[in-house]
Amino acid sequence: MVDKIHGLTVEELERLDVGSLRAILHERTHHGIEVVIYRILKGKMEKPPNLGEEAKVLLRIWEKRELPMDTPDIEWVKKNIEMAEKLNAGETFDTGLELPKPFSESEMATVKKLLYGRRSIRQFRNEPVPDWMIEEILYAGLMSPQGCNVDSRRFIVLRDPEKWKLVQSDIPLDYGVMIIVCQDIRVYQALKFDKAAPQNIYFDAATAADHICLMAHALGLGACWLTHGELTQKRIRNYFKLPETFVTRCHIIVGWPDESPIKSQRMSLKDSIVVNG
Numbered sequence: 001m002v003d004k005i006h007g008l009t010v011e012e013l014e015r016l017d018v019g020s021l022r023a024i025l026h027e028r029t030h031h032g033i034e035v036v037i038y039r040i041l042k043g044k045m046e047k048p049p050n051l052g053e054e055a056k057v058l059l060r061i062w063e064k065r066e067l068p069m070d071t072p073d074i075e076w077v078k079k080n081i082e083m084a085e086k087l088n089a090g091e092t093f094d095t096g097l098e099l100p101k102p103f104s105e106s107e108m109a110t111v112k113k114l115l116y117g118r119r120s121i122r123q124f125r126n127e128p129v130p131d132w133m134i135e136e137i138l139y140a141g142l143m144s145p146q147g148c149n150v151d152s153r154r155f156i157v158l159r160d161p162e163k164w165k166l167v168q169s170d171i172p173l174d175y176g177v178m179i180i181v182c183q184d185i186r187v188y189q190a191l192k193f194d195k196a197a198p199q200n201i202y203f204d205a206a207t208a209a210d211h212i213c214l215m216a217h218a219l220g221l222g223a224c225w226l227t228h229g230e231l232t233q234k235r236i237r238n239y240f241k242l243p244e245t246f247v248t249r250c251h252i253i254v255g256w257p258d259e260s261p262i263k264s265q266r267m268s269l270k271d272s273i274v275v276n277g
Contacts, residue, residue: 002057006191013061019151020190021065025058025077026149027191033080040087041095052084073151114218119263121222124176124255133219134177137254140215141181144207147200152187153208154246156180156236166235167251169226176255179212180236181205185245205249212252222257225250 005013006024013021033052039045059077063069086093103111138155146153158164158178167178188194188201209225216223227250236248266272 002054005054005058008190010057010061013058014065016190017186018065018067019184020186021058021062021067022073023150023152023187024190025055025062026073026151028054028058029077029080030149033084037080037083037087038095041092047087051088052081055081055084073149114214117263118214118217119222119261120224121255121257121259121261122171122224122253123257123259124174124222124253125258126175127256129177129221129255133221134179134254136219137179137212137215137221141179141208141212144211146204146207147193147197148191150187150191150193150204152183152185152201152204154182154184156182156240156248163239166232166239168228168232168235169251171224171226171253173253175258176253178251178253180248180251181209181212182236182246182248184243185247186243189245202249209250209252212254216252216254220256221254222259223252223254225252227251 003009005028008016008024013024016024029052032054036045036048037051040047040051055077059074059081062074068074083093083095102108134157138157141155142153156179158166158180161173164173164178167180183201183205185194185201188198193200213223213225228248233248236242237244237246
């Protein structure tokens with residue numbers, strides 16, 4: 001019997017905002033099932049009683065509130081709960097999932113071209129960026145690593161040059177698209193991560209920005225990852241009438257390259273390793 005989850009009763013969870021409920025469902029699936037189930041299957045730890053029970057309670061609340069049951073993240077939750085139920089019933093099974101394999105030489109060449117060839121592009125041609133490319137870029141950001149799969153990242157896409165003025169930046173944008181990486185802090189507050197692991201908040205936003213830049217480069221576009229301060233955060237929040245818990249973190253300018261800067265270089269790998277042993 002589950003009385004409370006993250007300090008919230010079932011009744012409180014039934015009234016919780018959807019973003020926070022989704023985050024708690026993701027986190028309990030992650031820590032309550034995903035993190036331990038493979039160790040259990042390998043015999044490295046004992047199965048706890050009622051494995052995945054909290055995730056099951058949360059999924060029932062999700063369904064009771066008539067929220068979508070066929071989205072990719074909810075399908076992931078259901079698959080994990082299904083595996084937990086099999087273990088609770090005493091079954092053993094193979095997940096059927098392949099272990100990671102090394103890339104082929106040609107695949108690795110493409111990866112290196114992407115990672116080592118990306119440059120910050122700040123000047124763009126006056127050509128529109130197709131919507132499908134923006135969607136690919138945003139999806140790459142959404143699929144970037146994040147702590148406990150909390151799904152806090154939100155995106156604002158600005159195509160209107162007048163709206164670009166809301167963002168205080170030392171890099172002017174003449175053409176292209178501006179993508180603002182944001183977060184709904186309620187997600188972290190519901191999990192108490194804003195106190196327990198506050199650094200994760202910034203890491204989660206940063207990985208999204210990085211993936212956005214990489215996908216833009218792969219599509220033949222240019223991109224530059226930029227930061228802004230509290231003034232921009234307030235402007236964006238007020239202009240679009242967003243809640244106080246909605247925080248912008250950084251912005252990426254994207255467009256068709258109109259410059260080819262020298263690729264910036266780093267210190268040697270040898271000089272960057274301070275401990276190796």
